Amino acid sequence: MPDRHSARAVLAALTDDFQPMPTPAADPHEPDGPIEWWGYAAAVTKAEENTGELESVLCGVGTVGGVRAVLVAFEFGFLGGSIGGRTGALVEAAFAEAVRLRLPVVSLTATGGSRMQEGMRALTQLQRIANAMHGLRAAGLPHIAVLRDPTTGGGWATLGAGADVTLALRGAQVGFAGSRVRPEGPADAYTAESQFDTGQVDQLVTLTELPAALGRWLTLLTSPSDSAPVPAALGGFALPATGWDAVQRARAAARPHAAAYLDSYFDWWQELSGDRHGGRDPGVLCGFGSRAGRTIAFAAQCGTATLPSGFRTAARLVLLADRLGIPVLTLVDTPGAANDSAAERAGLGPAIASLFDAIAAARVEITTLLIGEGGSGGALAFAAPGRTWCTSDSYFSVTAPEAAAAILKHGPGQVPGIANRLRLRPQDLVDLGVAAGIVCPHATAPGSPR
Incomplete structure (x- = not known):
């Protein structure tokens, strides 16, 4: 079955020393958000009560497979893992912390995209996230994405597709268009398996396989050799006459x-x-x-x-x-x-x-x-x-x-x-x-x- 585990459950499967970063409080001057969407404040309160989280993403530092990394985990139960202003601020801060500590970033996405109730301010968070990702690349640090179910919209088009290495959980919905807004027709193009077949995803894994797979990738991308020696020949040594x-x-x-x-x-x-x-x-x-x-x-x-x-x-x-x-x-x-x-x-x-x-x-x-x-x-x-x-x-x-x-x-x-x-x-x-x-x-x- 596709993964809809909570962010904390996924983090617990990967690391036992997760240290969360603080989540900024909501702006008291905008209880219903920047476009005053009626009922938005109540929806956020309900999401907090249902998930125990203050926002749709948890960010912090933990050890995965023996490698310390900054972890960015989306909570789909919080308004569909949607990306709003505080989400963008948290992701931006997490990437900045990775640059400061010289650590790789692992993003664990499960999102329906930008938060409609915040209008264009929510959409512009994608530019904010893209800029943070660029800063990590410029610092020579790796970013590994894990696509959970679902990964759609701007979350796929930034943190997912823009990562150096992209893993996807088998059976996950992955695509720019979410299930409620895409054209009618076959849905097989919007799957992790399809994205792998067409060269957009590097590896398909189950949730059980994820800790080992992620540990291997983190080890590889953070342990560079000094040189690439010439391999020995595996065949014979007699040279061709003609x-x-x-x-x-x-x-x-x-x-x-x-x-x-x-x-x-x-x-x-x-x-x-x-x-x-x-x-x-x-x-x-x-x-x-x-x-x-x-x-x-x-x-x-x-x-x-x-x-x-x-x-x-x-x-x-x-x-x-x-x-x-x-x-x-x-x-x-x-x-x-x-x-x-x-x-x-x-x-x-x-x-x-x-x-x-x-x-x-x-x-x-x-x-x-x-x-x-x-x-x-x-x-x-x-x-x-x-x-x-x-x-x-x-x-x-x-x-x-x-x-x-x-x-x-x-x-x-x-x-x-x-x-x-x-x-x-x-x-x-x-x-x-x-x-x-x-x-x-x-x-x-x-x-x-x-």
């Missing part, structure tokens, strides 16, 4: 792929899912992993043609990691960018450009390992200039040998010879200065056989 041999070895189904490298490199890792623009690419794994107790971010291609959403998700990952001071590992393995008409309509060019720009602008260390196919610009967008290594069962090429043959109007029989002429083998990449070296299996540092 370019065509390199292509065939990189395309072999049995060679190690991205998930195997992530499992070998990290003690454990957590996936960041979706591009926040309506898409998910199952062929790109992005997220954060723990290695010897410190966090490294990763963006890994899984051997398929990369979709626009894959490039945007990787750019999102690099930008977030850079802001939090977390180094990044990228794994390159793709025959190239998806270049069909659907990809073009989905903004393929701008998506690739966004990743090139994110890597170019990054201040943290980015390390790249080519683990399979390196197909043209769709692969290069994932690669760090000057810090790219390769395995012996990989290749990197300006274009696929088959595409080069087509451009030159040559037949299929000439593809192997063209592959040889493209100088795409690992050892060729080192000679050309494209790769810094070829990694050895089980190596502790990158090395070259040359």
Whole structure:
């Protein structure tokens, strides 16, 4: 069932040392609010009596999974968790306290949106909250959102969708339009599951799973490593004799792929899912992993043609990691960018450009390992200039040998010879200065056989 637990019940499930911040008293000069909505004062009094709370949000500091954080928990029983003037003031103060204490923020939303009885003053609280969120980002601190039931209106469009990482409780109603104001029709788009499928939510959890999941994310986002070491190769070390041999070895189904490298490199890792623009690419794994107790971010291609959403998700990952001071590992393995008409309509060019720009602008260390196919610009967008290594069962090429043959109007029989002429083998990449070296299996540092 969707979660309608009280704010205090959810907080109690997450932390046993919650220290609340004070709630400001209502303005005695505006008993019925800024627009003098008749009966508003009585409604607030009834909400206080029913919930035991003074406002629709509780803010304070507590420890979750061993990490201290500022917690912002909405009480849906208080006027539908609606956002009014005091709500905005409390959320603003909580984010300011997080900046002062250098702590992450966890927002636990359950809200129907802005408080109608306060008119436009209530709606402008969204600007106030957005400004507070910007201050946290500028301070290099993370914000994790947990979407409870329901999360709609301005609460979704600020604290929910604007967080660095967004978790959602299974079965929750999530969407900008609430159930009473949306157009008639299927409601499946307004669910946590739909928001996950379309790249707006990173992880779906149950209330029982929430404490552990939240603890993992808080640990990852607050424990940056100093660097991203080059992974050891998982395959063999014998180098390919020809370019065509390199292509065939990189395309072999049995060679190690991205998930195997992530499992070998990290003690454990957590996936960041979706591009926040309506898409998910199952062929790109992005997220954060723990290695010897410190966090490294990763963006890994899984051997398929990369979709626009894959490039945007990787750019999102690099930008977030850079802001939090977390180094990044990228794994390159793709025959190239998806270049069909659907990809073009989905903004393929701008998506690739966004990743090139994110890597170019990054201040943290980015390390790249080519683990399979390196197909043209769709692969290069994932690669760090000057810090790219390769395995012996990989290749990197300006274009696929088959595409080069087509451009030159040559037949299929000439593809192997063209592959040889493209100088795409690992050892060729080192000679050309494209790769810094070829990694050895089980190596502790990158090395070259040359």
